[in-house]
Amino acid sequence: MSEHMTPEEFRAHGKRVVDWIADYLTRVESYPVRSPSRPGEVRAALPGHPPEHGEPFDAVLADLEHTILPGVTHWQHPSFFAYFPCSSSGPGILGDLLSAGLGVQGMVWATSPACTELETVVVDWLAELLGLPTGFRTDSAGGGVIQDSASSASLVALLAALHRASGGKIATEGITGRYTVYVSSQTHSSLEKAGRIVGIGSNNVRVVEADPDTLAMDPAQLRALIGADVAAGAVPAMVCATVGTTSTTAIDPVAALGEVCREYGAWLHVDAAYAGVAAVCPELRWINEGVHEYADSYVTNPHKWLLTNFDCTVLWLADREPMIDALAILPEYLRNSATESGEVIDYRDWQVPLGRRFRALKLWSVLRWYGAEGLRAHIRRGVALAAEFADLVRADADFALLEHHPLGLVCFRPRWPGLSDADAGAATMAVLERLNDSGELYLSHTKVRGEVWLRLAIGGPATERGHVLDALAAIRRFTRAVRDGRS
Template identity: 60%
Template sequence: MTADEFREYGRAVVDWLADYWDRVESLPVLAQVEPGQVREQLPARAPEHGEDFYAVLEDMDTIVVPGLTHWQHPSFFAYYPSNTSGPAVLAELLTAGLNVQGMMWQTGPACTELEQHVLDWLAGLLGLSDRFLSTGSGGGVIQDTASSAILVALLAALHRASNGRATRDGVASGRFTVYTSAEGHSACEKAARVAGLGAAALRTVDTRADFSMDPDALRNAMKRDIAAGYTPAMVLATIGTTSTGAIDPVPQIGSVCTEFGAWLHVDAAHAGVAAICPELRWIHHGVNDYADSYATNPHKWLLTTFDCDACYVADRDALIGALSVLPEYLRNQASESHSVVDYRDWGVPLGRRFRALKLWSVIRWYGGEGLRAHIRHHVALGQQFAEWVAGDSRFELMAPHPLSLVCFRLRGPDEVNRQLLEAVNATGRIYLSHTKLRGTYTLRMAIGAISTRDRHVADAWDLLCREAARLLPG
């Protein structure tokens, strides 16, 4: 592709995306295809001769878009937000075009230093302390997802808990345990498996009435394990659990971790970015005092294209000690001077994309003021929706709702709630997901799409009420 062809097709792609954003509200939110339907429309074999790029755009319209669930739809209320924005997409284009391999400072000095700097910016916006800044003994790194952040935190925790033996000799050299609440993310179990501990090393801690981790139950679990000869390695506390948005009591959990010498990783994947707003910074209470590592996802609620997890450590030595492998072909003068950061030692992959460009672009375009307005708008919509639920005797709220996630259901059997969810999703007008809270089928309203406005939430409530009336006549 020549430079002139790239210009022509590049303009066409930008136009296509802009048109898509303009029309996405008119599309069914949930994909309206059957399994295998997309593949049936694709040629059985790869083309022998090259095709014009306009043919790709045509197939986007006829094959791909009809087979998508539209996460950028203003009435996408399922799971959690997954925002993108103009500045983030343009920065992704720059990232792809430069195609920097940022494994070490030497292979991309600007890639490394911009990542350090923009994560320090974000730490300041979130109210994180100097412990997590790159100018001290800690620092931030962009992982792909919160799952990877949990894994590298666990590896660092094992390195510290074993005085390096787990890194050198493997986890079989000791018996280690990992703790999270019953509402904690499944990525914690996967991390335990990948790290070689196995799912049997994971301890599921009971929750309190508000679905947050019970610190007393955590302490008792650790006492039992120590008596049985285990070493508590890491506790995963959550700020904004997936099911309910519960916020674990980090100060009390941190105190237990200090008592038993366990690493505290705080997973704030969805909700953490809300701390950009000073009035919501209470969600981080205890993080600055107790957390050994912390992660939040700008790619969920902060307008930054997937994938971008901001992962911070208070002391980088354990992380680097767990993950640093230095073959001869990677040795260089800059690294050996110890005056630079080599991010190859901060994650599992050696290769690294220039992800910082999109977060840098988003923060520069919106500024702190714009980002706070974005979060506050969705929180206000969530509170309004919760008021509507609470004011209708047919419905009930199932969990606290401090931010923009509301868990609710129709009073009555689970089957009616399943039917309600299926009915509203089948319309194509909105998309909600569900969870089970202590065995009870519950609907989730997760507000956070960039284009969601008051009318979209009002329309969703109107649709829910109409379907409820149909299911519960009289």
């Protein structure tokens, strides 16, 4: 066997890999949605030591089929309804393959001009498709950048917010004094993690009460909490408004929160990781209310609902200067004439790591293959299926429906007459475990006002109406089984 795979060998094995992926996507419905593997099972099936001599690629594919695949939870399965969709597509996969083949490290413009400039084009395209502010375009004071995840994007936004709030001192002097960040009880946990990473600590990530009915952040409570913190000597650095919370897709009142931010000089970050891409449909663009007037930064994930395989998150800023000032470091080995000219974007200054993949290729491939029309059709189909599922649950006296379901997520729970809240929660979790253990579908859960609710998220490209109806039939069947077992 040669030391390196030759182009001819790569061509032969590459065709087999593409065929394997195509076959996998064709047969994915035949697998249990959630892997039945037990902890340590995959590891135990693999050798304990690396091979001394190279092995043929046939052996890799054989182990993939017989050892790895049984330990895979199938996110592309049409009955995967847990968490949020992490939807892949043919164009996205091929774009990722092209990125891997080119092997670009796009840390600065000079290391591959096309890597940078294609990214500026696709983030501007996406901003236009979603009806976002023109100030988010890269030919303005703001701009967009592709990150690996919304967690990283929110961390970058927080660094920029702290830099601005400190008058530019954070980057050079570190944190001196108390800076605060404001979230609601429904905000993604990545904001608290960002607070820990930047060094302000979890205690300064302040939790604002959410409206008990809508689960949206309460602007009056935000104003009161910031006012009290300012009186105690704190500097309010950032407020995170969420458009489509992870738990229930609750939507914070961005405009009202923006007014409070403007009053106190705080940065408004809008986390629309799941829901933001829905704005590709004009009738759903109401989710952008307040963004144009108040948002300092905005994040959404094409890798959730927009057919672009993980990882692909887009972060936009209304003014990129605080971010670049907070993150830019230019060692001698990165100096080059293009950077010195000031005429190019160096995306290394827009993220935490130095290195970066050519992620724009897969988003570009998806946008070109589907076009605006195809993307809108995909989103609309998910919304319509979720609405139909919600209607069926609402009409069933054995279930309760959480009425806020404007997009592709529906939250619901079985009714357990006569049971305490604790026992009802335990019974609902028993239904969830039986459903997921069955392999027929995969759901996740949340807690709302102390009650356990099941979450069914629709948005996978292979999910059809029949899969949704089959899911409801299975939910009813396992609910009856748990109820009969308790009686």
